[in-house]
Amino acid sequence: MIIDRLYEAVKRRGPVCVGLDPSPELLPPGLLRGRSLAHAFLAFNREIVDATLDIVACYKLQIAHYEALGVEGLAAYRDTLRYIRARGAIAIGDVKRGDIASTAQMYARAHFEGDFEADFLTLNPYLGFDSISPFLPYLKRGGKGLFILIRTSNPSAPEFQDLFCSTPHASPVTRHPLYLHVAEAVALWGEPFVGGCGYSLIGGVVGGTSREALAEIRKGFPSIFLLVPGYGAQGATGRDVAAAFRDGNGAVVAAARAIIGAHRGKQDAARRFSEYARAAALAMREEVCRWIR
Amino acid sequence: MIIDRLYEAVKRRGPVCVGLDPSPELLPPGLLRGRSLAHAFLAFNREIVDATLDIVACYKLQIAHYEALGVEGLAAYRDTLRYIRARGAIAIGDVKRGDIASTAQMYARAHFEGDFEADFLTLNPYLGFDSISPFLPYLKRGGKGLFILIRTSNPSAPEFQDLFCSTPHASPVTRHPLYLHVAEAVALWGEPFVGGCGYSLIGGVVGGTSREALAEIRKGFPSIFLLVPGYGAQGATGRDVAAAFRDGNGAVVAAARAIIGAHRGKQDAARRFSEYARAAALAMREEVCRWIR
Numbered sequence: 001m002i003i004d005r006l007y008e009a010v011k012r013r014g015p016v017c018v019g020l021d022p023s024p025e026l027l028p029p030g031l032l033r034g035r036s037l038a039h040a041f042l043a044f045n046r047e048i049v050d051a052t053l054d055i056v057a058c059y060k061l062q063i064a065h066y067e068a069l070g071v072e073g074l075a076a077y078r079d080t081l082r083y084i085r086a087r088g089a090i091a092i093g094d095v096k097r098g099d100i101a102s103t104a105q106m107y108a109r110a111h112f113e114g115d116f117e118a119d120f121l122t123l124n125p126y127l128g129f130d131s132i133s134p135f136l137p138y139l140k141r142g143g144k145g146l147f148i149l150i151r152t153s154n155p156s157a158p159e160f161q162d163l164f165c166s167t168p169h170a171s172p173v174t175r176h177p178l179y180l181h182v183a184e185a186v187a188l189w190g191e192p193f194v195g196g197c198g199y200s201l202i203g204g205v206v207g208g209t210s211r212e213a214l215a216e217i218r219k220g221f222p223s224i225f226l227l228v229p230g231y232g233a234q235g236a237t238g239r240d241v242a243a244a245f246r247d248g249n250g251a252v253v254a255a256a257r258a259i260i261g262a263h264r265g266k267q268d269a270a271r272r273f274s275e276y277a278r279a280a281a282l283a284m285r286e287e288v289c290r291w292i293r
Numbered sequence: 294m295i296i297d298r299l300y301e302a303v304k305r306r307g308p309v310c311v312g313l314d315p316s317p318e319l320l321p322p323g324l325l326r327g328r329s330l331a332h333a334f335l336a337f338n339r340e341i342v343d344a345t346l347d348i349v350a351c352y353k354l355q356i357a358h359y360e361a362l363g364v365e366g367l368a369a370y371r372d373t374l375r376y377i378r379a380r381g382a383i384a385i386g387d388v389k390r391g392d393i394a395s396t397a398q399m400y401a402r403a404h405f406e407g408d409f410e411a412d413f414l415t416l417n418p419y420l421g422f423d424s425i426s427p428f429l430p431y432l433k434r435g436g437k438g439l440f441i442l443i444r445t446s447n448p449s450a451p452e453f454q455d456l457f458c459s460t461p462h463a464s465p466v467t468r469h470p471l472y473l474h475v476a477e478a479v480a481l482w483g484e485p486f487v488g489g490c491g492y493s494l495i496g497g498v499v500g501g502t503s504r505e506a507l508a509e510i511r512k513g514f515p516s517i518f519l520l521v522p523g524y525g526a527q528g529a530t531g532r533d534v535a536a537a538f539r540d541g542n543g544a545v546v547a548a549a550r551a552i553i554g555a556h557r558g559k560q561d562a563a564r565r566f567s568e569y570a571r572a573a574a575l576a577m578r579e580e581v582c583r584w585i586r
Binding site for chain 1: 403421452
């Protein structure tokens, strides 16, 4: 199962997930010369992958960065995914899709078997179970996995996710934040898909910026593998994200700008950007592992 | 403002929104001959647009149907949007994106100015205001608009959207469903963008399958223009969706399969599929308008 592979990768190479989210500002000088922006993204990504393959758990691609370049950008998204998987590494398509069942089926086709095939996908839970269920046949037969948004890393996350909620007929009113209702559902949906490592193919996204939520979910839902964004540029520290782990596993911590932009301001950025990325990933791994018990 | 254009379109041509969501099964026989699937989608869409331009309010493209065909499918998405807008009609990109601010900025670039430029976009509210705010500069200067998911049309919609919620410090607990909290936020976010027609550039998606929710939102939030999916294949009737309207305006009702698949099972489907689509759109307009007071 792909979740067992991810668990093994964390065990052997540490919990860093490299966010391959390039943007024009992040490209080292010179990389664009004679190339379209989309081709430069692909060249940039391949060098970063080559330089980090042995020290990170997986890669995450935020599709928006590629959609912003249109059709050509999505070709770079496709080719980056193919490159990662051809190198034997694990790729997460950070697409956060969420739609009615007939549409979800199309998204599953697009991102689990089509041009944009990834190993894991992120999904948005707002539409409930029938927006998730069309992906499940791929978990059964295709070795695929999901990360469902539970509690995100952005400043506005509390606006709806932290509202205290109860089912209409609950009496007395149980005062659980919405994100815990979602976590409960994610754990339930994931029950049939627990791998040998003890974690389910249906994981959750919980931002590193809310240490309490992380600790609460790690403790309350032992089978949910966590994808933790928010490290670095968004402000979460090694100490913050440590709450996501149990026995040094059960989570990956994603960072994009902090790793792929580590070359910024360096004299030799053009030549050595992937070395800077590797050094940043190693430093991040060390910082995170220092706090993991 | 684009919302005033949409209001005028409803007034002059009725409230039907054609869902251009093709799939291999929906293509009339013969259309694929000598063409890739993506090219067949584009040819199909253009004929449907030509045949319905004078009797519908707007078009909605569910991007998942194109993503499922990969890079080539997204070229057909781009070209269909361009065709609709070049013909002077209004195009809604049904993308339901929702992500942190830096990512939302990329999505805004992709779908409000890049290859995939649409007039309106659908967005998912789960991440709160900072996932919406990067789109707002386009509303101010670009004549663009949004439809935020409030209460969706799928069977699982109640799972989270109908949970009774209150802010953590509210006492006594106010028992409003989550979707009403979202509707309140949508109305507030939209206040600075109300057009001459009385509706805001920030509208909402409310499924036709929940008549109560529709009536409640129409009554409680007079400035929210509504995009109403769920008509036809998903089970909503003209009587159901009538609750979305005020004085015959303020909403569009979307249908895809019921219109673009109207040719199925007809002997002359290959030659006359767009005439069947036109007839279905006219019948739908009549049915909906019969119930609008």
